[in-house]
Amino acid sequence: MKARSLTVTLRLYRGASAAAALLTPAWLSYRAGKGKEDRERLPERRGIASAERPEGPLVWVHGASVGEVNCVMPLIERLVARRFNVLLTSGTLTSSKVAARRAPPGVIHQFMPLDAGAFVSRFLDHWKPDLVLLAESELWPNLLYDLGRRGTPVVLVNGRLSPKSAERWSRLSRSARALLSRIDLCLAQSEEDGARFHALGAPRVEVCGNLKFDVPAPAADPIALGALASAIGARPVLLAASTHAGEEVLAMATHKALRKELKDLLTIVAPRHPERGEEIAELAEEAGLRTARRSADALPAPDTDIYVADTIGEMGLLYRCAPVVFMGGSMVEHGGQNPIEAAKLGAVVLHGPHVWNFGAIYARFDADGGALPVADIKDLARLTFVMLRDKARRERVAAGARVSVAALGGALERTLAAIEPYLVHIRLQHR
Template sequence: MSMDWRRLLWRGTGHLLAPGVHLWLRRRADAGKEDAARLPERFGFAAMARPQGPLIWCHGASVGEAQALLPLLQHLHAARPEITLLLTTGTVTSATLVQQRVMQGLLRGVIHQFVPVDIPHAVDRFLDHWRPDLVLWSESDFWPGILAEIQRRDIPALLVNARMSERSCRRWSLAPQTARWLLRSFRTVYAQTAQDAERLRRLGAADVIEAGNLKEAAPPLPANAETVMQWQMTLGNRPRWLAASTHPSEETQIADVHRALKSRFPGLLTIIAPRHPQRGPEIAAALNAADCSIALRSRSEAVTEATDIYIADTLGELGLWYRLCPVVMMGGSLIPHGGQNPLEPARLDCAVLFGPAMFNFSEAVAGLLEAGGAMQVRDGAELTAALSILLKDPAKTAKIATAARGYAGGQNRILDTLRDAALRFLPARLPAP
């Protein structure tokens, strides 16, 4: 029986659900979960005309996937500046991040659109307008209607940075034909790890290559040079460290560490950059109750000699804080969250610390520890001990930071692999007239 029945089923169901989807999106816009001004993009309407020449459509569901794709897009642009790179995401936060990078001149040749909802008229309108020559789909954000239409139109597609947990694999195994049908949308699947590759093959992916993790291949996070210089003058030689991308319940542990170290390191400044910046006032309220002197960046509060903890509750400034702090503790690792990307501070000459729960970045953790570019602690007491050593011994800190940068810099081969794979599907560059 032809697999085309799945596409027909999707189209029929999608037409029936369309009125409800329209209402749902408008309610999300009213709640601030969608960009009301750009809501037509979710229905496939384009904000601009399609540029002439080859166009690659790249999709990353949210902030993490989009950030992982950005270095690849810049790699493609450097190789072939005439190619248009269309990046779609599905969240307001990811759109804000991309637009910030575009306005700062850090993304060239990239157009951002919101991904269309997976109903027929929205997908058809999107594909009819943009007519992509190649699709780069990221991780495991599988939308059956979109992938079915890509198959029907015979648009080459690659699944990049692909991942498949054992739990997800078991779920997909309950519908093996559907899993195989979706994965056959992709000419080649570039998996993050050998385990991901094996599971994807088990589900029916035809051509799977273990390529590595795009999140481990990226240029250093950006920062405004003038802002960095101003902060360096403000802080001078003051001892300082950063707790980056923290999550609820970690900040109180960090405040305890600060109090334990404060008497040993006069003038110590602890900077907390929460994973979700909107939590800044909430964190300040909790830590003020613990008799810490707090300042918030979102309120433009100055850092004085009396400031104990500075809460960097703004979006897109981690590159600034990494450049200012020689020692960085990765948030999400003192609780069972899975950690945050330790290679970001490693690229910017930071000695990296993390707690026991780094399972989302297990390969990067193993590589950094083997290279001598990081230290792992079990709890707040061990974090206090490690910070005491590093803040007391700048030479040791610099040695760890150098090893971290060396390991992080070696993870960029995947960019060349995916760039070359993508360009094989596009026409060769024409000679200049």
């Protein structure tokens, strides 16, 4: 994307982001005070590296948040096994903790610099990546401009573009084409995603499938699992997973609607953003529900109604303890959350109507009987009751999910095959 190819919109963006960069220190300090940034690593957000660049070929892999970091981890593991240096960046505090726990030895994690020209240039001057792999839909104008100016190859892996995002980009069609023309290769999750990228101007598009299907089921600490399972005992459990504001109230209302028939029901609420734990616990108490918080090292007592799982990296533990899972982000207009991990661990997945972020996945799950849509709180309460009471039906739904997961796997090998020419080229460059 050469300077002369920039549209008026992109030129305005570059100017506005340069001006906004002046306010960055104050804004980052505010976010750190809210627990949304690592205060010790704030310079990284301005492109100031906290580690040295290793010698030899360097592949930069970027995943915005927890979901993207998890999905690229098997790809990173394969790159490390082939002795490529890997720089992993992400944009959230939670994802940095996932990277610290899951990344192979030798992988360097940095926070993604904010998309201001000076920050991006400083970052690239230091790291000098030979290949850039951006996960899903990370199309930052200043970053792509600078990478294009340097001639660095960029591949979009696990590319995803929802209908709503595609519609928004179509209103800026010239800018979208200018940005996507800088992507050397777009590896889309589905035929629908690929068609949307192609329509907006991506020059090379291949459909490789969704890397999330090739990620192993999340692990669980055996001691923690034993302690939580023992505390729960034989109680029926509903897990409201990755919830967003408004959905916790729905989970609590569902709990109250069911506790006449399921007197010992335990509802676990695992918010998408764990820092909301205190807020959720207060909502439960206001609703007259007894609560406990995992971040306070509490386990559910026999009379606990709502167990707030406001910790990081424990979804594998929670899915193993909950036969029925309501996936959040789907009863509010967020676009849904990833159901694959829950399905891999045998949980029945219930979801609301707003699942466009994972539309193809939910469509396949629903078609195979591996997930159940709910329209409102009455639906959610009814299906939760049926699934918790009817073990045979629960097992049929779980079996349908396994069919979906098996059919949609293989994206990792197809992605590796697609980027192989780039890996060979950069290896030859460093001989």
